[in-house]
Amino acid sequence: MPANSGQGASHSSPVRSSINSAVTAIATTPEKIAGMFRRRYPTVAITGMSGVGKTQLADRLTKRATPDVALEIGSTVMERRTRRSARLQGFRFLVVPGENAATRLTALDEVFHDAPVDGVVHVVANGYATARGVSGSHKVPNVSREEQLGAELEDWTITAHRIAAMAVRRDAPIWLVIAVNKTDLFADEIDKAVEYYSPGSGSPFGNRIDELRGLVGGAKLWVDVLPVSTQDASVSGSPSSAMIDTLVERLGHLSGHS
Ligand SMILES: Nc1nc2c(ncn2[C@@H]2O[C@H](COP(=O)(O)OP(=O)(O)OP(=O)(O)O)[C@@H](O)[C@H]2O)c(=O)[nH]1
Ligand SMILES: [Mg+2]
Numbered sequence: 001m002p003a004n005s006g007q008g009a010s011h012s013s014p015v016r017s018s019i020n021s022a023v024t025a026i027a028t029t030p031e032k033i034a035g036m037f038r039r040r041y042p043t044v045a046i047t048g049m050s051g052v053g054k055t056q057l058a059d060r061l062t063k064r065a066t067p068d069v070a071l072e073i074g075s076t077v078m079e080r081r082t083r084r085s086a087r088l089q090g091f092r093f094l095v096v097p098g099e100n101a102a103t104r105l106t107a108l109d110e111v112f113h114d115a116p117v118d119g120v121v122h123v124v125a126n127g128y129a130t131a132r133g134v135s136g137s138h139k140v141p142n143v144s145r146e147e148q149l150g151a152e153l154e155d156w157t158i159t160a161h162r163i164a165a166m167a168v169r170r171d172a173p174i175w176l177v178i179a180v181n182k183t184d185l186f187a188d189e190i191d192k193a194v195e196y197y198s199p200g201s202g203s204p205f206g207n208r209i210d211e212l213r214g215l216v217g218g219a220k221l222w223v224d225v226l227p228v229s230t231q232d233a234s235v236s237g238s239p240s241s242a243m244i245d246t247l248v249e250r251l252g253h254l255s256g257h258s
Pocket of ligand 1: 048049050051052053054055056057075076096097098099130181182183184185228229230231
């Protein structure tokens with residue numbers, strides 16, 4: 001409540017009310033300062049369908065251990081992770097739940113409308129998404145890779161609409177990184193997978209990216225496609241950790257960190 005409102009307001013002298021507002025200002029200052037620092041970190045939405053590895057990727061990007069339970073249940077609420085770095089070169093990641101639930105719609109509204117993010121990492125898994133309730137990192141029996149790729153395209157359509165709406169409302173360009181995850185499962189076909197997800201490739205996914213760029217204007221949407229893997233990414237010197245490092249470096253460039 002403002003310091004000079006309410007029943008007592010008409011009795012307050014000007015001096016009294018200015019003391020009151022000074023006290024109010026002091027009381028809210030730490031919060032405001034914290035808010036200012038938080039805002040200095042670029043915000044990044046992590047999107048993609050359920051089971052592609054968003055939670056694990058966000059944890060690797062912020063150097064957190066992922067508890068097994070977090071991976072088995074699947075996320076239905078937005079996860080927030082902060083990567084802190086020297087000279088404010090950090091990021092705030094907002095992981096949008098992949099499961100199609102009301103909470104997902106609310107999360108999509110938040111990151112693409114209410115508090116629009118600076119960039120998007122859209123995670124795909126080349127047909128290797130894990131079904132919930134299945135332990136381990138392999139695809140579910142009875143769901144073909146083709147079906148998974150089809151589901152991924154549908155999922156992308158929803159996110160692409162939101163990105164388009166955000167891009168047309170904003171003057172500054174938006175960047176999008178397609179993170180082709182789980183490359184440890186198809187180590188011999190990484191180039192082929194990256195090609196499949198790339199603009200201008202003529203593939204079903206590539207065509208959707210081209211459509212999005214056509215809609216919002218190529219200059220307003222920068223698109224990058226990078227292979228990643230979060231398996232053993234915490235082991236230094238592993239291929240996965242090198243890929244995560246490359247992704248972080250790329251996010252830094254895109255956000256103007258260096
Ligand atoms: N082989 C392999 N498995 C991975 C990789 N990344 C994630 N996984 C596994 O894939 C499963 C799903 O990962 P999550 O991070 O929970 O996926 P998610 O996208 O957050 O899924 P939702 O929360 O349901 O939206 C887990 O069993 C992970 O261990 C990877 O790079 N390689
Ligand atoms: Mg998750």
